[in-house]
Amino acid sequence: xxxxxxxxxxxxxxxxxxxxxxxxxxxxxxxxxxxxxxxxxxxxxxxxxxxxxxxxxxxxxxxxxxxxxxxxxxxxxxxxxxxxxxxxxxxxxxxxxxxxxxxxxxxxxxxxxxxxxxxxxxxxxxxxxxxxxxxxxxxxxxxxxxxxxxxxxxxxxxxxxxxxxxxxxxxxxxxxxxxxxxxxxxxxxxxxxxxxxxxxxxxxxxxxxxxxxxxxxxxxxxxxxxxxxxxxxxxxxxxxxxxxxxxxxxxxxxxxxxxxxxxxxxxxxxxxxxxxxxxxxxxxxxxxxxxxxxxxxxxxxxxxxxxxxxxxxxxxxxxxxxxxxxxxxxxxxxxxxxxxxxxxxxxxxxx
Amino acid sequence: xxxxxxxxxxxxxxxxxxxxxxxxxxxxxxxxxxxxxxxxxxxxxxxxxxxxxxxxxxxxxxxxxxxxxxxxxxxxxxxxxxxxxxxxxxxxxxxxxxxxxxxxxxxxxxxxxxxxxxxxxxxxxxxxxxxxxxxxxxxxxxxxxxxxxxxxxxxxxxxxxxxxxxxxxxxxxxxxxxxxxxxxxxxxxxxxxxxxxxxxxxxxxxxxxxxxxxxxxxxxxxxxxxxxxxxxxxxxxxxxxxxxxxxxxxxxxxxxxxxxxxxxxxxxxxxxxxxxxxxxxxxxxxxxxxxxxxxxxxxxxxxxxxxxxxxxxxxxxxxxxxxxxxxxxxxxxxxxxxxxxxxxxxxxxxx
Numbered sequence: 001x002x003x004x005x006x007x008x009x010x011x012x013x014x015x016x017x018x019x020x021x022x023x024x025x026x027x028x029x030x031x032x033x034x035x036x037x038x039x040x041x042x043x044x045x046x047x048x049x050x051x052x053x054x055x056x057x058x059x060x061x062x063x064x065x066x067x068x069x070x071x072x073x074x075x076x077x078x079x080x081x082x083x084x085x086x087x088x089x090x091x092x093x094x095x096x097x098x099x100x101x102x103x104x105x106x107x108x109x110x111x112x113x114x115x116x117x118x119x120x121x122x123x124x125x126x127x128x129x130x131x132x133x134x135x136x137x138x139x140x141x142x143x144x145x146x147x148x149x150x151x152x153x154x155x156x157x158x159x160x161x162x163x164x165x166x167x168x169x170x171x172x173x174x175x176x177x178x179x180x181x182x183x184x185x186x187x188x189x190x191x192x193x194x195x196x197x198x199x200x201x202x203x204x205x206x207x208x209x210x211x212x213x214x215x216x217x218x219x220x221x222x223x224x225x226x227x228x229x230x231x232x233x234x235x236x237x238x239x240x241x242x243x244x245x246x247x248x249x250x251x252x253x254x255x256x257x258x259x260x261x262x263x264x265x266x267x268x269x270x271x272x273x274x275x276x277x278x279x280x281x282x283x284x285x286x287x288x289x290x291x292x293x294x295x296x297x298x299x300x301x302x303x304x305x306x307x308x309x310x311x312x313x314x315x316x317x318x319x320x321x322x323x324x325x326x327x328x329x330x331x332x333x334x335x336x337x338x339x340x341x342x343x344x345x346x347x348x349x350x351x
Numbered sequence: 352x353x354x355x356x357x358x359x360x361x362x363x364x365x366x367x368x369x370x371x372x373x374x375x376x377x378x379x380x381x382x383x384x385x386x387x388x389x390x391x392x393x394x395x396x397x398x399x400x401x402x403x404x405x406x407x408x409x410x411x412x413x414x415x416x417x418x419x420x421x422x423x424x425x426x427x428x429x430x431x432x433x434x435x436x437x438x439x440x441x442x443x444x445x446x447x448x449x450x451x452x453x454x455x456x457x458x459x460x461x462x463x464x465x466x467x468x469x470x471x472x473x474x475x476x477x478x479x480x481x482x483x484x485x486x487x488x489x490x491x492x493x494x495x496x497x498x499x500x501x502x503x504x505x506x507x508x509x510x511x512x513x514x515x516x517x518x519x520x521x522x523x524x525x526x527x528x529x530x531x532x533x534x535x536x537x538x539x540x541x542x543x544x545x546x547x548x549x550x551x552x553x554x555x556x557x558x559x560x561x562x563x564x565x566x567x568x569x570x571x572x573x574x575x576x577x578x579x580x581x582x583x584x585x586x587x588x589x590x591x592x593x594x595x596x597x598x599x600x601x602x603x604x605x606x607x608x609x610x611x612x613x614x615x616x617x618x619x620x621x622x623x624x625x626x627x628x629x630x631x632x633x634x635x636x637x638x639x640x641x642x643x644x645x646x647x648x649x650x651x652x653x654x655x656x657x658x659x660x661x662x663x664x665x666x667x668x669x670x671x672x673x674x675x676x677x678x679x680x681x682x683x684x685x686x687x688x689x690x691x692x693x694x695x696x697x698x699x700x701x702x
Contacts, residue, residue, distance in 0.1 A: 048616045162553045163560070196553040200541070200567030201575070202513045208614040209514070209571075209578050212607045216551030216567045220560075224552070227560050245606055250648065251598025254641040256563045262672065263559040265399045290605040297601065297655045304648045321613065 011314035056318030102131035146179035165224030218244030362665035407669030453482035497530035516575030569595030
């Protein structure tokens with residue numbers, strides 16, 4: 001890849017094998033996890049194509065995506081990536097029921113991430129995970145690790161009990177802002193454990209429906225964050241919406257702006273249009289990018305939302321629907337490509 | 352309005368005063384409603400602008416939209432409408448807990464609609480309401496009244512306990528198809544009573560958020576109906592999505608088609624792309640139409656989904672966000688206007 005098309009990948013899932021977190025846990029969690037693992041953190045919906053690329057299984061065995069050296073070869077070197085934000089998968093633990101357990105697992109994962117991944121490549125940067133089940137514990141964890149030079153983001157699950165703009169969650173945003181870290185939302189456990197049903201009309205039957213409807217949690221959280229005044233209260237907070245799709249965003253901005261004009265008395269703390277808060281505070285990642293029959297339609301849609309300044313490239317390696325940087329968005333202008341594949345992320349994460 | 356711009360309005364809410372259904376009920380419901388009304392069927396979210404136009408209150412008093420003569424003057428004659436589909440509001444009773452009560456209320460309303468509305472103007476056509484709480488009772492009600500010459504549609508609430516494609520609901524679709532009636536979905540009770548939370552991430556705090564997120568139930572139901580094979584099983588069924596917005600549809604079709612290509616083994620009964628089923632079976636109504644700053648964006652978006660053949664004009668009279676036919680979609684071509692404001696509905700409802 002040429003100098004004019006540098007790449008930062010904002011969603012790379014380093015997995016860990018079942019026993020990997022044990023050394024980083026204290027009791028009572030250490031014995032529990034040593035004996036029975038951390039338990040399922042998936043949605044419970046079955047994907048017939050699996051969720052992980054088979055070729056991402058390391059040569060020595062173990063989970064796909066669990067070996068730094070294999071990832072460096074298969075992803076970083078192959079696509080000449082300057083940086084990859086390691087997002088893990090542990091944010092999904094927020095779908096469990098016990099807030100203390102979820103917090104302990106996140107802390108152990110963060111220590112594991114720092115000790116066993118971040119030093120392995122100059123390209124690796126880390127998203128530290130916190131659980132939304134106890135935002136005060138989450139804020140404490142952010143304060144504990146935000147100073148690490150390779151931690152560039154806080155990541156939380158989009159699967160939650162309530163819309164994420166609500167006041168209960170504000171300690172997380174306060175801590176992220178105070179420490180100068182963007183906050184990422186990632187799906188995966190929607191409908192599991194203590195979270196709400198994964199769609200606005202309950203539980204669909206199959207993974208294809210569940211996956212298609214994932215954008216809905218993002219729509220709710222975004223509307224909630226704007227309307228609850230999160231961006232008024234935390235004016236330097238940046239939010240990154242990962243893996244929830246993009247094509248719904250123009251319509252949502254229009255609908256929310258229109259409603260705001262009639263119903264602004266309900267949100268008197270807002271001093272500008274909802275879409276303006278979104279443009280100033282929110283980034284959205286590409287994978288899985290929508291693919292209309294006519295690729296120009298996606299470009300037209302991008303132009304409706306100033307997309308080249310708010311979209312970040314993500315591969316979602318090593319998941320089944322991986323998007324290589326060479327395979328998507330070929331019709332973008334060179335300038336838009338430079339921003340989406342590199343410059344927007346470089347600025348956001350101060351790389 | 353000239354001959355070249357005839358109007359059919361597919362969403363006109365005739366209201367009824369509290370006691371209006373009593374004469375059409377039998378015991379034990381008659382005494383219950385006479386004593387205490389039918390109970391709340393709203394969402395529970397408070398709109399600071401109300402939900403009804405104050406000027407739609409009849410000169411003699413009563414609820415806005417409850418007097419046929421006033422509606423004829425204020426809507427039908429003023430905008431020279433050829434037909435108005437009376438949708439009522441009683442479909443919301445499906446948010447209650449008792450399936451027998453909901454079925455009785457719907458039957459009483461349907462008799463009331465026929466006796467006190469449909470004969471008052473040649474322009475009035477009726478959507479008969481059924482409750483989704485007991486689809487077998489709903490099918491029986493459809494069979495009872497579908498033969499009435501002015502009943503042109505079945506209407507159900509989009510607020511439900513499950514995604515509406517699921518097998519539990521199929522008796523409704525079988526009856527609608529057998530009787531040649533389109534099936535409309537209408538929001539309003541999302542989150543109330545026995546329905547699921549109104550968004551994919553639970554209960555937002557305010558009406559502005561609830562209303563902005565209403566599209567989500569429609570997204571879920573549409574994905575569910577396609578994936579569960581409703582349109583394979585009932586090849587002549589037509590579905591009308593009322594008041595859920597439009598701008599989300601292109602992205603949803605792209606996302607579902609893309610997922611179908613990878614995950615079709617989960618829905619082997621589908622023989623074509625999900626978007627093809629949507630184009631052949633689904634209509635979507637205008638109000639509340641999205642209003643981007645640049646109105647051309649909406650037209651561009653319409654062009655992505657063959658909008659002129661699937662969109663139906665709706666005013667939502669007498670609700671607060673009424674869209675007059677003279678005020679929206681001014682940039683459409685005359686041909687697209689003719690279809691959206693008139694021809695698509697004329698064909699669909701065989702008027």
